[in-house]
Amino acid sequence: MSPNFTADAGLAFERHDHAHCAGSAMARAEALSEAKGARLTPVRRRTLEILLESHRALGAYDVLEKLAEEGFGKQPPVAYRALEFLVEQGFAHRIRRLNAFTACMNPGTAHRPAFFICRSCSAVAEAQAEAVRTAMDRAAEEIGFAIERVNLEALGLCHACAEAAE
C-alpha cells in the first residue's frame, strides 16, 4: 500500500505518487467509458493498466509481450488494436518519435498535451500545452487547414539529465 515514488524514467520528470496517479487515471478511464458507451474490455483495460504501471512510453511489442504472458493473444494486432482504442478514447497517447505509447495522465479533462522526451533517460513528460495548440490552430487557420489530430513532440534533455551532464 505504500506509494511508489520514482525519480527515474517516468511520465513526468518530477517525483510523484505513482500509485495514486495510475489509480486515478484508471478510474477516470472507466467512468468515461461508461459514460460514452465505449467498451473497456479485458484486453483494453489490461493494456491501459500496463501503460499506467510501467509509467513510461512502451512500444506495441512491449505491451504485446505482457499481454501474451497473461493469456491474451500473441499476435501484433492484439496490441495495436487495444492501443488504438485507448488513443481514440483519449486514454493513451502515441509518441511518434519513439514509436511508442503512454497512458494519458489526464483522461477526460480538456487537454492538449505536448510531449517532452529526454534523450538521455528516455522519460516522457506530458505537458499541458494549451498555448501551443492555440498557436497551431491559428497557423492552420491561415492556410485553411482543418486540424483533426495533432502531435507536438520535443526531444532534448530533462532537467535532471542536463544537470548530470555538466
Add this chain to the structure above:
Amino acid sequence: MSPNFTADAGLAFERHDHAHCAGSAMARAEALSEAKGARLTPVRRRTLEILLESHRALGAYDVLEKLAEEGFGKQPPVAYRALEFLVEQGFAHRIRRLNAFTACMNPGTAHRPAFFICRSCSAVAEAQAEAVRTAMDRAAEEIGFAIERVNLEALGLCHACAEAAE
C-alpha cells in the same frame, strides 16, 4: 522550360511555380553547404533533387528506388544516410507521422516549421510556426526541459479536400 504548376498533392496546398521553388531551394542548399563546409556529394545532392522534384513527402524506400535506378546503391542505408544528412543540414524534414521526408522549402532562413498533413490528398504543407515554437519553448521552460529538436505535426483536411468532401 514552362513552369510546372500543380494543384494536387504538393508540399503546399496552393498552386505555385514548382520549378521555381525547387530550383531556388536547391541553390540555397548548395550555397549553405559551401558556406558550412558540408559536403553535398552526388548521392546527397540527387536525394535532395528527388525530394524537390516529387514535391511531396517520400518514404526512404521511395527515394532509394529512384537512387538505385540511377546507379547509386541499392540498399536502405544509402537512402537513410543521405536523408539524415539533409535533415541535419536543414535541407529536408522528417515527417514522423508519415515515416517520410520532405525537402525544406526555406533552407537557411531561420524557420521553425510545423507540418499540416492532409489525410485525403496526402499533401504536406510546411508552415512557418514561430509562434508555435515560442509557445513550445515556454512550456519546456516551465518544466526545466532543454529542447533540442521539435516535431510539430497536424493531421486533417486541406482546404481543397474539405470543400470536395462537402
Add this chain to the structure above:
DNA sequence: TATCGTATGTAATATCATAACATGTCAAGC
C-alpha cells in the same frame, strides 16, 4: 434462437530502420 455488429484471435506479410563490415576517395603530413 437467428442475426448482426463488434471484439478477439491467428497466420502471413508488408513496411520501415539499423548494425556491422568492406571498399573507395581524398586531403594532410611526412
Add this chain to the structure above:
DNA sequence: GCTTGACATGTTATGATATTACATACGATA
C-alpha cells in the same frame, strides 16, 4: 610519392514496427 586518417559509399544481414486478411467468439436485440 606514399602513408595515414577521416569520411563517404556500398553491401549483407537482421531487427523493429505495423497491417492485411481471414476465422472464431461474444452479446445485444429482433
